[in-house]
Amino acid sequence: MLLNTKxxxxxxxxxxxxxxxxxxxxxxxxxxxxxxxxxxxxxxxxFLAPSLLAVAYSLIIYESTMGEADFSAHYLSRKLNLGNNVxxxxxxxxxxxxxxxxxxxxxxxxxxxxxxxxxxxGLSSAEVYGGSxxxxxxxxxxxxxxxxxxxxxxxxxxxxxxx
Numbered sequence: 001m002l003l004n005t006k007x008x009x010x011x012x013x014x015x016x017x018x019x020x021x022x023x024x025x026x027x028x029x030x031x032x033x034x035x036x037x038x039x040x041x042x043x044x045x046x047f048l049a050p051s052l053l054a055v056a057y058s059l060i061i062y063e064s065t066m067g068e069a070d071f072s073a074h075y076l077s078r079k080l081n082l083g084n085n086v087x088x089x090x091x092x093x094x095x096x097x098x099x100x101x102x103x104x105x106x107x108x109x110x111x112x113x114x115x116x117x118x119x120x121x122g123l124s125s126a127e128v129y130g131g132s133x134x135x136x137x138x139x140x141x142x143x144x145x146x147x148x149x150x151x152x153x154x155x156x157x158x159x160x161x162x163x
Contacts, residue, residue, distance in 0.1 A: 014094040014103055015079060019162050022097060025075045026117040026159070029068045031059045035121050060121070060131070069117050072110025080106075097158055108151040115155025128152060 007013065017025075038056035042049040063069035080093055095109035096102070104112055118128045132152060136144045144152075157163065 014096050015076075017079075017095055017097050017109075019098045019158070022113065022116060022158065023120075025071065026069075026113060026120045029063050029117060031063055031067070032121060035059045035063075039122050057131075060123075061135075064114065064135070069114060070110065071113035071117070072107050075113065076106060076109055097155075098162055100154070100158065100163065102154065104151060108147065111148050111151035112155035112158070115152035116159035117155075118152070119156045119159040125153075125156070128156070 035056050038052045038059070042052035042056065045052055060069070068074050076093075076095065091105060093106040093109075094103045095106070095112075096104070097109075097112060115128070123131070129149070132144045132148070136142055136148075
């Protein structure tokens with residue numbers, strides 16, 4: 001834990017991510033346009049709506065697991081100058097977004113950014129809650145943890161309000 005860590009003068013305790021940097025990172029996910037277009041068109045396309053939702057959800061799954069919307073494995077790991085797919089030593093890296101009062105571990109910071117991205121692409125809270133829980137059930141056999149959900153919804157709130 002951070003509170004039990006012995007720090008030396010000059011040690012970096014956390015990495016700051018300002019709102020503009022956060023927005024830029026979520027805006028450059030490669031399939032954003034296709035996802036947003038498919039989600040929007042699914043609302044007005046009658047019999048094509050299920051197919052358009054399937055396209056959008058497939059792209060969301062791809063970006064969230066292997067693409068740039070896996071923010072802890074990609075964007076945040078690069079910010080740390082550690083390359084991609086850094087998951088070891090998670091407890092050593094901490095992030096603060098804007099002027100929020102919460103410090104996030106690397107994985108929770110990735111969840112936070114994913115939450116902001118989910119708002120950016122236009123997912124509803126029900127889609128986020130259902131999708132994040134389904135992902136956890138498929139990968140770990142359990143529902144998403146309360147800490148993960150707090151991080152995701154914190155990111156959604158930050159995206160909308162900067163708080």
